[in-house]
Amino acid sequence: MSAEDTVKVDAIVVGGGPGGLAAALTMAQGGLEVILVERGEYAGSKNVGGLFYGTILNQLIPDAFKQAPIERTVSKRSITYLGDGTHMSLTFGADAWSQPPYNNTYVVHRAQFDRWLASQVEEAGATLLEGMVVDGLIYEGEGAGRKAVGVQLRGDEAFYADVIVLADGANCLVSEKVREELAMPGGKIKQEYAVGVKEIISLPKETIEARFNLKDNEGVAYDFLGVPFEGLIGGGFIYTAKDSIHLGSVARIESLVESGFTPSGLNDRFKQHPAVSRLIDGGELLEYSGHMLPEGGYDAIGSLTANGVMIVGDAAGLLNMSLYKEGTNHAMESGMYAGQAAVAAKEKKDYSRSGLALYEEKLAEGIALKDVKKYKDLPDILTSAPELLSLYPKKINQLMVDYFTVNAEPKAVTQKAAMKNFMKDMSKIKLLRNAFKARKLM
Numbered sequence: 001m002s003a004e005d006t007v008k009v010d011a012i013v014v015g016g017g018p019g020g021l022a023a024a025l026t027m028a029q030g031g032l033e034v035i036l037v038e039r040g041e042y043a044g045s046k047n048v049g050g051l052f053y054g055t056i057l058n059q060l061i062p063d064a065f066k067q068a069p070i071e072r073t074v075s076k077r078s079i080t081y082l083g084d085g086t087h088m089s090l091t092f093g094a095d096a097w098s099q100p101p102y103n104n105t106y107v108v109h110r111a112q113f114d115r116w117l118a119s120q121v122e123e124a125g126a127t128l129l130e131g132m133v134v135d136g137l138i139y140e141g142e143g144a145g146r147k148a149v150g151v152q153l154r155g156d157e158a159f160y161a162d163v164i165v166l167a168d169g170a171n172c173l174v175s176e177k178v179r180e181e182l183a184m185p186g187g188k189i190k191q192e193y194a195v196g197v198k199e200i201i202s203l204p205k206e207t208i209e210a211r212f213n214l215k216d217n218e219g220v221a222y223d224f225l226g227v228p229f230e231g232l233i234g235g236g237f238i239y240t241a242k243d244s245i246h247l248g249s250v251a252r253i254e255s256l257v258e259s260g261f262t263p264s265g266l267n268d269r270f271k272q273h274p275a276v277s278r279l280i281d282g283g284e285l286l287e288y289s290g291h292m293l294p295e296g297g298y299d300a301i302g303s304l305t306a307n308g309v310m311i312v313g314d315a316a317g318l319l320n321m322s323l324y325k326e327g328t329n330h331a332m333e334s335g336m337y338a339g340q341a342a343v344a345a346k347e348k349k350d351y352s353r354s355g356l357a358l359y360e361e362k363l364a365e366g367i368a369l370k371d372v373k374k375y376k377d378l379p380d381i382l383t384s385a386p387e388l389l390s391l392y393p394k395k396i397n398q399l400m401v402d403y404f405t406v407n408a409e410p411k412a413v414t415q416k417a418a419m420k421n422f423m424k425d426m427s428k429i430k431l432l433r434n435a436f437k438a439r440k441l442m
């Protein structure tokens with residue numbers, strides 16, 4: 001191929017999820033010539049949907065929530081413990097969450113949302129190449145000076161750039177290869193993964209609003225733990241969209257293997273719990289997908305910058321797996337910082353690791369990394385104190401059921417029996433120790 005045939009731009013982004021799209025948008029807004037390569041038929045085509053926190057989106061595109069394809073705004077949340085034939089919920093909300101910007105919490109169909117965001121990226125001047133797979137990067141130089149200079153697409157085609165942003169998601173085969181090639185230091189621990197299953201179940205709008213007690217366009221986010229997930233590090237969720245429900249479950253891979261459940265088997269078990277099945281009763285399955293999630297937390301995050309390269313989003317391990325389940329917003333925050341670092345690198349004409357250092361500096365000052373750090377002990381805590389997800393909520397649930405059971409006994413007798421049942425099989429010392437650990441999960 002002659003030099004004239006070579007396509008060279010300022011920046012190439014691998015992956016058209018929220019991380020890659022935010023990076024491409026920031027760089028295009030900053031005047032860089034950008035190509036984004038997405039292997040799916042279109043951005044978002046490989047994703048299903050869920051809860052979207054919009055703080056970064058609303059920074060990148062002011063008042064984006066007014067034009068983005070949002071299914072419902074989330075006006076209340078609920079945490080439900082599922083027992084054996086019992087259930088217990090804590091539901092909360094605020095009137096302010098029904099007013100713009102709706103607590104920055106929205107339910108979106110990723111297929112529509114990512115596609116819309118991709119259209120904003122194109123409007124800002126970036127070129128989207130969809131339906132194309134990046135097989136690996138192209139390198140130049142040796143030793144400490146070795147750098148990435150382009151991407152090799154499946155087939156013969158190659159594109160060149162001064163900087164490449166890797167946003168290839170949790171199953172990040174390209175990023176992993178680049179880490180090896182450019183000897184990028186890993187985290188303190190190996191990355192660990194969970195696997196998640198998501199379904200979109202169709203139900204009439206009026207049924208959803210009546211069943212979940214919602215006004216027009218308001219939505220609810222439910223998190224579930226308990227008996228369907230017993231013995232596993234995992235849980236389930238339901239988010240209401242306009243005329244469908246997003247339902248799914250997530251569990252740490254090693255705990256799934258130990259339990260013998262398949263991801264879909266676990267999800268079926270979750271759906272069959274009476275407190276869940278009545279929420280989706282009469283619904284029709286529209287879409288189903290399975291995905292991995294990086295769950296190693298802060299200690300699994302390695303270096304994210306090398307000569308000519310930055311890694312963002314799930315590929316960087318920036319998911320907050322606490323009750324917030326914040327992945328898309330973190331991916332966008334890291335993508336935005338990587339984009340800003342690329343714009344600054346162009347001004348300095350320095351795309352080396354030190355020329356791109358601004359990315360990790362901004363990340364360290366930002367919110368995503370601080371939040372991932374706050375929950376850095378979550379994987380260990382859940383492994384060392386499985387009672388937090390099973391025994392204790394089960395006991396509290398039983399206590400409430402026993403307390404409110406109406407029978408021919410005086411209340412004092414019922415309540416004493418309820419307390420006795422609650423304390424049975426409970427070690428007070430362990431309870432105290434675990435209460436201390438649980439503070440770190442909040």
Ligand SMILES: Cc1cc2nc3c(=O)[nH]c(=O)nc-3n(C[C@H](O)[C@H](O)[C@H](O)COP(=O)(O)OP(=O)(O)OC[C@H]3O[C@@H](n4cnc5c(N)ncnc54)[C@H](O)[C@@H]3O)c2cc1C
Nearest residue numbers: 015017018019039050051134169196291313314327328331
């Ligand atoms: C079951 C489940 C539920 C979740 N629920 C939520 C939730 O409610 N809220 C939330 O904030 N987060 C949630 N997440 C996490 C969220 O989906 C991710 O954190 C987020 O999508 C990460 O964005 P990303 O851009 O880094 O990666 P992705 O969104 O995974 O995008 C990566 C993109 O790269 C493309 N790609 C990969 N390899 C190549 C290649 N070689 N060439 C070209 N393109 C490539 C892929 O096709 C994909 O489009 C959930 C995840 C799962 C699995």
